[in-house]
Amino acid sequence: MDIKSLEDRFNEKIDKDIRIEPKDWMPENYRKTLIRQISQHAHSEIVGMLPEANWITRAPSLRRKAAALAKVQDEAGHGLYLYSACETLGIERDQLLQDLHSGKAKYSSIFNYPTLTWADMGAIGWLVDGAAIMNQVPLCRASYGPYARAMVRVCKEESFHQRQGFEIMLTLCRGSEEQKKMAQDALNRWWWPSLMMFGPQDKDSTHTEQSMRWGIKRFTNDELRQKFVDVSKPQADLLGITIPDKDLKWNEERGHYDFGEINWEEFFNVIKGNGPCNKQRVDARRNAYDNGAWVREAAAAHAEKKAKKQQAA
Amino acid sequence: MDIKSLEDRFNEKIDKDIRIEPKDWMPENYRKTLIRQISQHAHSEIVGMLPEANWITRAPSLRRKAAALAKVQDEAGHGLYLYSACETLGIERDQLLQDLHSGKAKYSSIFNYPTLTWADMGAIGWLVDGAAIMNQVPLCRASYGPYARAMVRVCKEESFHQRQGFEIMLTLCRGSEEQKKMAQDALNRWWWPSLMMFGPQDKDSTHTEQSMRWGIKRFTNDELRQKFVDVSKPQADLLGITIPDKDLKWNEERGHYDFGEINWEEFFNVIKGNGPCNKQRVDARRNAYDNGAWVREAAAAHAEKKAKKQQAA
């Protein structure tokens, strides 16, 4: 078949919402875009382990310690699914990791912010996972099969995390004055970065249109962001803490909340590398990888020895 | 002059209590014994920094933090004096350190015990420095000049440390029940190892006789140990805590306190390397040295560059 027919068939599948599978023909750009998007997502899970891991040893109760550990472990698991989905597109996990460590590949900028109090474990679950779910649920219907299936598993666990995070916030907000202050402080620090998680405004977003056509993006950044604000405001009210945006108010006409201008300078600055923890996060991952080199080599060497012995026997 | 005359002259000086100085002739065994003794003492100061340094970052007040830091710094200073005294005998500090790291050279076994609570900072000052002073004061009259002069400086600071340690204990003993329990616990753990600091019983001590003749030891181990017990018992009474020895009681006839049998098996075991912290202490010193190699090399390289520049100018 010539390229033209292949393309037609591919587009037909996309139009009919038939999943593209690894062995199917696909346009090179589709493949590349998917690798970028899925690996970025995988990296976000892995880097995203770090800010929360920071509070496991200091969790205030054994129950919370176990929950925090299980949550971060889930994130590692999500990383695994997503790296595997990426590998079906013909690229090795090792290459993906090297791209992360060199700074070539990106991850969600939200993880360049530090976790400064226990309340951040609540705020991350509530807001960051909440925003992530909003981004991800539509991707359970992504056109690429392995990606869509990975997202189904991810989303199920994420919504559990989100409820858990909200419950941490709720406990704090019902607690002492200091605990409530802790919750408010966390909301103050995580609110705007969470809004930034949906990416640049639609008018500045470069990939959106093509990705929507390919069915690997289902809603625009601004649509999802609006949805997030609409969902979060009543939750903050329920908690009894205040979203740090004086322009946030219900717009009867639009049927949505209006909200203030995002500090896009900060957004692009953090993406550029100038966030509070960019260097620290990438260094931590690179160190884990580099310090683990001898372990991976040993495992490979032993596996080979074992295989030889079995062959000989 | 022949060896015999040199020896006679050396012995005459010793007999008349005239100090031996670095340029004077001395018997090879005297030199070797001194190197062993002084370097062992220097190493004890340096290794002895570690158990106390362990509580500086956790000192309970700024005043105590500063005092602890100053004390450990003094110990480093003592190490410096003593390494310098040793160097006058024709051996380099670097060689001495290597002997420490290889395990060839010894240091006082007391520092192989861990500091487990803040009260240990008191107990070490009170008991360990107290025992050290008893060992050291006579050495201010040691026959070797640089050693004797170093000891004068060391002893002056040590007795300050000893009072400071006692004062920490006193504060704890006048404090809460828990603080008093902390002080008693520290006494329980440090008492017997402190008695061991005076070395084996005279009947098992190998070097004593020759060293006494040479004037680099002034009292026997057992004499000093008895003196230490006699001084410490009333101090413990003053603090209101109990020395963990049921056989400790005043002997009217001897005019001294009788005390129980020391666990010499533990003593020799710890010397052999099987103390709670032997490996940890030597590893810490070796790591400091090894990790500092590049710093020493850089300092030397820079000094050389600078010297060359000054020559050229």
Added chain:
Amino acid sequence: MKDQNLYNYVLQHADSSLILGQRLAEWCGHGPILEQDIAMSNISLDLIGQCRMWYQYAAEIQDEGKSEDEIVAFRDAWDYRNVQLVEQPNGDFAQTIFRQFLFDTYSVHFYEMLINSKDERLAAIAGKSHKEALYHVKWSGDWVIRLGDGTEESHDRMKAAIDELWSYSGELTKPNETETKAFEEGYGVNLAALKEKRDAKIREILTEATLEVPESTYTHEGGKDGRHTEHLGYILSDLQFLQRAYPGQEW
């Protein structure tokens, strides 16, 4: 207190599980291989789950209305009864593996034997924990073999780990008064019998890993009676920070 010896016995196992779980949790996000990061979190989770069962039972025996978290947060190091092995630093992956292996070879047999405890609660805790310990010892044993019989570097690192930790192995099987009494009263485990099984397992795995079993029988001890290494204080200052800084709150 209903039974001081039982309380001490329970507490010492609770503390060992907690502190080892805490140490393993320090690896979270920093493991050498993503799959092993997950495995360490898994074991850490099991250990924390186990220690909760132990602490809950301890709280009942103590009968002062304390929660598991109060028992954890408001004791200083000298009241902790964990073995000294578990408070040793993670070091490199080889050291973490060997520490785990030394603990797992103990705990798998400990729980196996504790199933027959005349104390039903202990038997129940043992039943649940034994299954987990079987998985743990499989994991750490496999890694001892892989690293010992891997590359020259990994072999050397395993040797260094053994050198570092061997002297903390013996405390696990050397009964203190509490354990002796617990065995005599029929609810504790016979450590002499356990030691035999464990020694055989250690020998088997180290041999397969082309590593030597050290000859030294010297062992650090005292952890089970509250005498620790200098590491524990630092572990507790993080572990207890929030409860101590904001006492009496729900979290």
Added chain:
Amino acid sequence: MKDQNLYNYVLQHADSSLILGQRLAEWCGHGPILEQDIAMSNISLDLIGQCRMWYQYAAEIQDEGKSEDEIVAFRDAWDYRNVQLVEQPNGDFAQTIFRQFLFDTYSVHFYEMLINSKDERLAAIAGKSHKEALYHVKWSGDWVIRLGDGTEESHDRMKAAIDELWSYSGELTKPNETETKAFEEGYGVNLAALKEKRDAKIREILTEATLEVPESTYTHEGGKDGRHTEHLGYILSDLQFLQRAYPGQEW
């Protein structure tokens, strides 16, 4: 509270001195050269001495009968006002040196200028501290030169240290509201003027050390208003442990 802005101003300098002193104290017994171990203890001692003067003054301004130690022990990280630079880990000796150098080039000029404060207490603290800061900046500056212009390895390590820490430099000279007001009211220092002097000093020393002054002007900030890096919490959990575990005691 007599003067909230003065209190904040005093506290932020107290906290920076304390935390840097605490970090340096971690080196005690582990320095690369015995003489430098002593030098670091010396500087740490000076910093702790300085912070005590600051805290004592803070306690007077606050006027709630708190001791210096209560101010230190019973604030969580968000109430600490030190710059983020001083809470960065020691790293290797190059990193410690460069952190110290960045701080010293600030503090020597800060105290020099603060001597003219219209607040007599501040002027007195400055007079005493300035002499110490002169020695500190000489020491750290000499080491920057020695390591930068030493061996290839030491040069590379200095470059890595600069790379690690440069973005924490700017906070020292970027006034927050407290500092702006303090300057306007005549008791604080003019950070713009200080910055010029400090930049010149940094440039001079780095040049002599054959190192480049980075071009990036991006700076982390927020420490002076209570927003820190993830390191501070761990520092405080050790620093405050005893006071929190046994509150209200004399030590």
